[in-house]
Amino acid sequence: MLTTDEEISTEQPLPRGSARETFLVTIVAAAVVVLGYWLLIANAGYRDIVVATQFAGSQERLAQRVIDTDLQISLSDARRAMAASAMYTVLWGAIGWALLHFYWSSAWKAGIGKKTSGALLGLALGLGAALIGVIEKVLTYLSLESDGPTVRFADSPGSWVPKAIVTLAWAKWLLAGVLILLVVAMLVSAATAAVRRELPPPDPDLPDDVPAMAAADLPDGIGICCSGGGIRAAGFALGALAKLEEEPTNTASTPGKLGILGRAKYLASVSGGGYAAAGWRIAAGTGELPDDAIIGDPLDPELNDRIRAYPDPNEPAADLVQHIRERRRYLSNGPGGLLRSGLIVLAFMTFHFLLLLLGVFVVAWPLGRIVVSWAITGDGRSADAMAVGLNTHIDIHQWFPPVVAATIAGLLCGWRLFLERTKTRRRVDAAIAGAATMAIALSIVLIVLPYAVDWVIAALPEGGGRRLAIAGVYGVILTAVWQLAKARLRAVARYLGGLLLAAGLTLFGLFVMAHAADTDEWFSSVWFWAACVLAQVVAFVFFNPDRWSLHGFYRGRLAGTFATERRAGGGFVPHKNEPSLAAYRDASGPHPVICCAAARQENHQTGIPVLSMTFEPDAITVFRWAGDQSSATMNPERMSHAQFQRRLPRNRHGHHLQTAMGAAAISGAAIAPSLGRKTMKGTDALLAAFNARLGVWVPNPNQHYTRSTTPRLVNMFKEIIKTFDPTDPNVYATDGGHWENLGLVELIRRRCALIICIDASGDTPGSYTALKEAIKLANLECDADVVMTDESWQKLAVDADGVAETNFGTGTVTHADGTTATILYVKAAIMRSTPLHIQRYASGDRRFPNYSTADQLLTAEELSHLIHLGYSSMGDALDQNPDVVGVAMTGAHAPGAP
Numbered sequence: 001m002l003t004t005d006e007e008i009s010t011e012q013p014l015p016r017g018s019a020r021e022t023f024l025v026t027i028v029a030a031a032v033v034v035l036g037y038w039l040l041i042a043n044a045g046y047r048d049i050v051v052a053t054q055f056a057g058s059q060e061r062l063a064q065r066v067i068d069t070d071l072q073i074s075l076s077d078a079r080r081a082m083a084a085s086a087m088y089t090v091l092w093g094a095i096g097w098a099l100l101h102f103y104w105s106s107a108w109k110a111g112i113g114k115k116t117s118g119a120l121l122g123l124a125l126g127l128g129a130a131l132i133g134v135i136e137k138v139l140t141y142l143s144l145e146s147d148g149p150t151v152r153f154a155d156s157p158g159s160w161v162p163k164a165i166v167t168l169a170w171a172k173w174l175l176a177g178v179l180i181l182l183v184v185a186m187l188v189s190a191a192t193a194a195v196r197r198e199l200p201p202p203d204p205d206l207p208d209d210v211p212a213m214a215a216a217d218l219p220d221g222i223g224i225c226c227s228g229g230g231i232r233a234a235g236f237a238l239g240a241l242a243k244l245e246e247e248p249t250n251t252a253s254t255p256g257k258l259g260i261l262g263r264a265k266y267l268a269s270v271s272g273g274g275y276a277a278a279g280w281r282i283a284a285g286t287g288e289l290p291d292d293a294i295i296g297d298p299l300d301p302e303l304n305d306r307i308r309a310y311p312d313p314n315e316p317a318a319d320l321v322q323h324i325r326e327r328r329r330y331l332s333n334g335p336g337g338l339l340r341s342g343l344i345v346l347a348f349m350t351f352h353f354l355l356l357l358l359g360v361f362v363v364a365w366p367l368g369r370i371v372v373s374w375a376i377t378g379d380g381r382s383a384d385a386m387a388v389g390l391n392t393h394i395d396i397h398q399w400f401p402p403v404v405a406a407t408i409a410g411l412l413c414g415w416r417l418f419l420e421r422t423k424t425r426r427r428v429d430a431a432i433a434g435a436a437t438m439a440i441a442l443s444i445v446l447i448v449l450p451y452a453v454d455w456v457i458a459a460l461p462e463g464g465g466r467r468l469a470i471a472g473v474y475g476v477i478l479t480a481v482w483q484l485a486k487a488r489l490r491a492v493a494r495y496l497g498g499l500l501l502a503a504g505l506t507l508f509g510l511f512v513m514a515h516a517a518d519t520d521e522w523f524s525s526v527w528f529w530a531a532c533v534l535a536q537v538v539a540f541v542f543f544n545p546d547r548w549s550l551h552g553f554y555r556g557r558l559a560g561t562f563a564t565e566r567r568a569g570g571g572f573v574p575h576k577n578e579p580s581l582a583a584y585r586d587a588s589g590p591h592p593v594i595c596c597a598a599a600r601q602e603n604h605q606t607g608i609p610v611l612s613m614t615f616e617p618d619a620i621t622v623f624r625w626a627g628d629q630s631s632a633t634m635n636p637e638r639m640s641h642a643q644f645q646r647r648l649p650r651n652r653h654g655h656h657l658q659t660a661m662g663a664a665a666i667s668g669a670a671i672a673p674s675l676g677r678k679t680m681k682g683t684d685a686l687l688a689a690f691n692a693r694l695g696v697w698v699p700n701p702n703q704h705y706t707r708s709t710t711p712r713l714v715n716m717f718k719e720i721i722k723t724f725d726p727t728d729p730n731v732y733a734t735d736g737g738h739w740e741n742l743g744l745v746e747l748i749r750r751r752c753a754l755i756i757c758i759d760a761s762g763d764t765p766g767s768y769t770a771l772k773e774a775i776k777l778a779n780l781e782c783d784a785d786v787v788m789t790d791e792s793w794q795k796l797a798v799d800a801d802g803v804a805e806t807n808f809g810t811g812t813v814t815h816a817d818g819t820t821a822t823i824l825y826v827k828a829a830i831m832r833s834t835p836l837h838i839q840r841y842a843s844g845d846r847r848f849p850n851y852s853t854a855d856q857l858l859t860a861e862e863l864s865h866l867i868h869l870g871y872s873s874m875g876d877a878l879d880q881n882p883d884v885v886g887v888a889m890t891g892a893h894a895p896g897a898p
Contacts, residue, residue, distance in 0.1 A: 018106045019193035025103060026187045029095045040088045046081035049073050049151070053082075053140050054169035055375040057397025058162050059153050065374065066150050075146040082144075086137035089172075093130020096179045097122040099186065107186040107193070121182065129175035136168035167401040174441055191541045196707045199646040206582050206642040210619050213636050216751045219813075219821040221265030222885070223752030224590065225743030226273025226760075227770060228668070228736065229828075230853040231328065233272030233760035234562075235863045236828040238324065239870025240758045241280055242295040243878070257289040258589070260878075260885055266750060267590035268743035270736035271668040272853070273758065274594055276324075278664040279562035281592045283320055283572060286583040290566065296321040298867045307860065316571025321867065323564055323572050328863050331856060333560030341557065348548045352691035355539060355716070357508060362536050364509035365529045367449065368516025377450050398446040405439035449513070456507075456514040498682020501689050501720075544649060545716040549693040552653050555665035563661045580658040582641035585617040593750075594663040595736035595743045598622045599674035599695075599724040605632055606780050610676035610739045613731070614746060615663035620644050622701050622731060623749075623781070634781060639701035647699040647729075649710045657698060669694035669734040670853065673719040676738025677773070688719040695734035703729050737761070744774040744823070748813055749782050753821050754884055755813070758870070760828035762853045766798035771825065783816040786823065796827065807831040808877035810884065822884050826877045828869060835872050841865050 041047055048071050056062035065071070073081075104118025143161045145154040153162050202208050224244065226237040244261035261267075261280075269277035283294045296319025297303070306322050317323035332338045371377060376398065412432045419425040516524060546552075564572040584592060597610040605625045612623045619638040626635035641658065648654035656662040672695035673688035680687075687693070697711035709729035718724065724732055736743070747755045763769035775786040792809025799805075807830070811823040828849045830842050841861075842848045849869055851858065858866075878885070 019190050019196075022103045022107045022190035023187065023194055026099060026107075026183060026190060029099055030183070030187075033092045033095060036088055036091045040084045040091075041081075044081070044084060046077075046084055049078050049081045050085050051375065053078075053144070054136060054165060055397065056153075056162055057166040057395065057400065059159065061395070061397060062153060062162065066152075072149050073151060074149075075144060075151050078144050078151045079141050082137045082141040086134050086141075089130050089133035089137065092176070093126050093133065095126075096129070096176075096183065097126030099183055100126060100179075103190075104186065107190040125175050125179040125182070129172050129179060132168050132175070133172040136165055136172060139168070140165055163396065163400045163404075166397045167404045170401045170442055170446070171405070171438060174438065174445070188537055188540045191537075192712050193707070195541060196710070197650075199706055199708060200650075202642045203645060206580070206640070206645060207585070207618075208640050208642040210638045210640045210643075213619075213621070213638065219751045219753040219815070219819055221752055222260065222263065222754045222756065223266040223268060223747035223750065224261065224264050224756045224758070225268040225747055226270070226277045226758045227743065228271025228273055228670075228741045228853075229760045229762050230272040230668075230670070231275075231330075231856050231858050231863070232762070232828070232849065232851045232853065232866060234275040234324075235858070235866030236760035236849065236870035236873075237269075237273040237276040237758050238279075238295060238321065239298050239867035239872075240826060240874040241276060241870075242293075242298050242321070242867070243871045243874035244756070245293050245295055257291060258284075258293065260756075262289050262589050264590040264756075266593050266747055266752060268593040268595060268746050269664070269667065270595045270741055270743045271670065273743070273760065274664040274667045274736075275558060275562045278592065278594065278660045279320060279324065279564065281584060281590075282562075282575060282578060282660055283564045283566065284587070284589055285566065286579055286587045289589045294320055298864070298871045313574050316567045316569075316573045317564075318571055320564065320572060324561055325860055325863060327561040328860065329857050330557045330561040333557050341553070344553055345550060348550060348553070349691040351548055352545075352716070353689060355543075355713070356505075356689055356720070358532060358536055358539075359717070360505050360509050361512050362529070362532050364512040365516050365532075367445075367509075368453065368513030370445070371449050371453050371513060372516070376446055394447060398450075402439045402442040402446060405435050405442055409435035409439060452510050453514045456510045494679070494681040494683055496683060497680065497686030498684070501682075501686045540713045543713045544653075544711050545693075545713060545719075546649075546696050546711055547653060549691065549696065550671075551665060551669065551694055551696045552656065554668075554694055555656055555662050558665055558668070559661045562664075563659075578656075578659045578661055580641060580645075581615060581660045581663060582617050582658070584660070587617075592616065592660060593743070593746055594660065594667050595740070595746055596663070596667045596669075596733045597674075597676050597736055597739040599676075599722075599732040599734065600726065601722065601724050606777060608677045608739060609679060610674060610734070612736075612739050612746065612781070613733055615666070617641075620698070620701055624702065624726065637701040639699065643704070644699055647705065647709045649708075657696065665694070666696055666698075666733045667736045669696070670737065672732075672734040672738075673722065674724065674732055674734050674738070676734070678738055684722060685720050688716075693719065695732055697730040698733050700726075700729055700731045702726060702731075705729055740774050740777050741770045742774045744771075745777050745781060748778045748784050748786070748821070751815065751819075751821065755821065755823045757823055757825045758874070759825065760849070760866075760870075762850065765802065765829060765850060766796075766804070768796065768827070778813070785814040787812050787814070788823075788825070792825070798829075802830070804829055804831050806833070806876070806880075807873050808880070810881060824877055824881055824884050826873050828866070828873070830869075831873075831876075833876055834869065838865055838869055838872065 041050060048069055052062060052065045052069070052071065056065060100118045100122030102118075104121065139161065143154050143165070144151045146152075224241075226241070227233055229236075241261055244264075245258045257263075267277050267281060280294055284290065298321055300321075303322060303325075306318060307325055311317070311323075311326040317326065327333060329338075331341045334340070336343075409432050412428055412435060416425060416428050416432065419428060559578065560574055563575040563578050565575045566572055581592070581594075594615040596613040596615065598613040599610055601609065603609040611625075614621050614623075619640055621636050621638045624635050624637055625632045627633055645654075645658055648657055657666075671687060671692045673684045673693060674695065675684060697715050699709050703709075711730050715730065715732075719732065740746075741761045742757055742759055744755060744757050757771075759768075759770060761770035771788075775788075778784045778786050788809055788811035792811065795805040796807070796809050797804060807828070808824065808826045811825060813821040813823060815821070830839060830849070834842075842865075845862070848862070849866055851862065851866075
């Protein structure tokens with residue numbers, strides 16, 4: 001149960017010098033490693049003998065390498081080469097250890113990834129790889145003998161020596177490869193931190209305090225919540241709110257402006273309902289409420305005469321209903337209309353996917369060069385010949401290293417069978433995991449990748465006719481497979497998207513690898529690859545993936561329809577400069593609560609892999625769980641708008657995130673890589689890869705920084721692999737319906753005396769799924785028991801003809817302290833008493849009022865009837881429950897009260 005705010009985590013400063021120091025030290029260290037290689041190996045002419053001995057794996061293969069490269073080197077020179085190589089191994093191993101040990105933590109304060117022990121990584125990768133390398137060089141030094149003008153492996157101590165050397169060499173370079181990747185990641189992270197700006201001083205117009213979120217002693221005030229459901233929900237909510245604007249004549253409350261709506265304490269909204277709720281709040285202004293209605297009369301007989309097919313943005317609409325009906329197709333707002341919207345979406349998706357392919361290319365290209373090198377598949381042929389076809393066969397130097405690693409893992413497993421549960425067994429488990437990982441990695445590099453590249457080369461079509469024939473065969477096969485397996489595929493559709501993405505990127509990577517050594521290909525040049533690496537690094541340091549996500553475009557189109565301002569002479573026009581959400585902190589009328597969802601990886605406590613996140617005029621809050629499973633409590637992590645503003649990007653995107661419509665667009669981010677209770681498992685990754693991202697990264701209220709926390713390109717990859725760490729400087733915010741689609745739980749959390757719930761969610765008629773999910777969440781999160789009366793459930797049930805007796809009902813909320821509150825629930829459904837003209841329309845349109853949430857292009861007639869249904873449904877609910885509003889306003893909800 002929520003009582004008070006927990007203390008937010010302590011400030012985590014990131015001095016500018018530390019990031020710059022880490023960046024410069026890493027650059028200098030890399031330069032020393034390169035210089036050391038030139039001085040100790042390349043300049044001394046030792047490269048060929050070092051490569052030949054460590055990757056031969058057999059006496060015969062070393063002899064063939066000597067012939068192919070015309071290697072002329074004496075035994076003394078070879079031993080000097082081993083000594084120099086051992087010195088170089090110690091050099092790069094010590095530098096790698098020092099970088100990870102002393103600078104790992106500083107580099108990763110930029111928030112690119114989860115912080116781990118740099119000392120442990122340095123020991124395992126830097127010194128571990130160096131130790132293996134030194135052992136390999138010592139063994140090579142002792143095993144070489146003279147063979148005329150060159151050297152060979154000695155026949156004694158035996159033929160196992162070349163195998164042992166190649167095994168140690170591959171283990172060393174596998175660890176060294178991981179070490180190089182981590183150092184590059186450190187470099188990028190430090191550069192990212194170095195370019196982050198210091199936070200500006202607080203905006204004097206924004207309060208910097210974060211008020212405590214303490215629970216009231218007794219339920220108090222009226223809360224109104226509008227459910228999600230796209231334009232369908234916006235239309236129904238608009239009609240219901242229009243009815244609530246009218247002064248109720250059946251209560252004993254003191255009259256006030258704009259009826260029940262104007263006197264409500266909270267106006268919560270989710271997704272589509274938030275379009276209407278935020279639109280009303282923006283139109284009502286930041287001061288005193290206006291005297292006359294904002295929404296207007298949806299049943300005004302002259303309304304249709306005022307609707308303009310091509311509205312002039314400088315000519316005001318009489319009220320909000322007219323303005324929204326004229327601009328209902330929000331994707332067509334702005335210059336270029338729907339065509340421009342489509343081209344923008346296509347351009348953003350293409351750019352996003354090309355960045356992903358660039359990352360695959362940067363990794364696959366050097367792997368291709370390694371695969372076709374003599375160290376793995378080379379048998380004396382030229383690189384061009386190998387690029388035409390590897391004709392792969394497994395030699396001892398390929399299969400022996402992974403077999404040794406797998407054998408070590410098996411022996412350790414046997415030892416573990418006789419160990420008690422002690423620290424020794426834990427260390428053995430770690431060693432087993434390391435040996436197994438080594439075996440798998442070596443198998444992939446030495447066996448799987450060569451065969452895969454050889455298969456791709458063989459499968460590449462030669463000429464257009466062959467290409468067309470292959471495409472036809474594949475088409476027939478895929479059609480047959482689809483017909484046979486489509487029932488099963490539909491059952492696992494949630495996972496197919498991720499599998500398709502992984503398969504597609506793997507095939508692209510194999511294609512790049514297959515052509516990496518073909519000098520006739522334009523992208524085979526090492527300079528082209530270096531340019532791609534540089535572009536990728538620049539993108540990681542400077543690019544913010546939210547700049548080309550669909551959120552900004554989506555918010556702008558919504559604002560063109562729902563964000564208005566009142567002209568001095570009357571009427572409403574599109575808002576040119578929407579104020580910050582914080583500007584409504586002292587405004588009269590209901591306090592807006594815009595409900596979103598914050599992504600997380602786990603789903604404990606609620607079974608949903610997201611958390612509730614709210615945007616309000618006084619703070620941005622994430623309701624996170626604290627403690628273990630048995631004693632967990634809600635911990636509201638809060639951030640003031642001043643703190644939120646200072647950490648946002650200093651551009652239009654950052655400005656729009658501070659507005660009510662910006663928050664409403666986040667709340668309506670139905671398509672995103674994190675879908676909460678609606679997750680599609682692996683298919684979420686496919687959405688992320690193709691930039692189907694309406695969500696946005698926002699500052700994490702759990703973390704305080706002294707520098708800006710603008711998202712970087714790494715956040716794009718976090719979305720793809722669904723890595724949402726609660727300690728990151730940013731959280732991924734999406735549709736509130738991914739957590740709870742009514743906004744009901746947030747009003748229960750705020751202990752309203754009366755909650756008027758407007759439900760236009762897209763659940764199956766008669767199922768009331770959204771309401772049942774909210775009831776369960778209210779119990780889990782707020783320790784509140786929500787019960788709808790039996791009479792209400794009976795009347796809400798849908799008859800055989802698809803019509804219910806009523807589309808509203810009442811319920812009771814019982815809090816943990818025994819106090820109670822009332823729910824007046826109104827559902828978007830046809831009932832017996834629904835006005836006849838709406839019933840007639842529903843008979844001719846079987847989809848009404850349950851239009852798909854994906855249908856964002858409702859006609860004027862469809863939207864009008866949704867508004868009429870909301871208006872009449874709310875009117876019937878108030879008429880049939882005349883006491884609920886009056887009781888709420890008198891505060892008569894003591895423990896045990898009805």
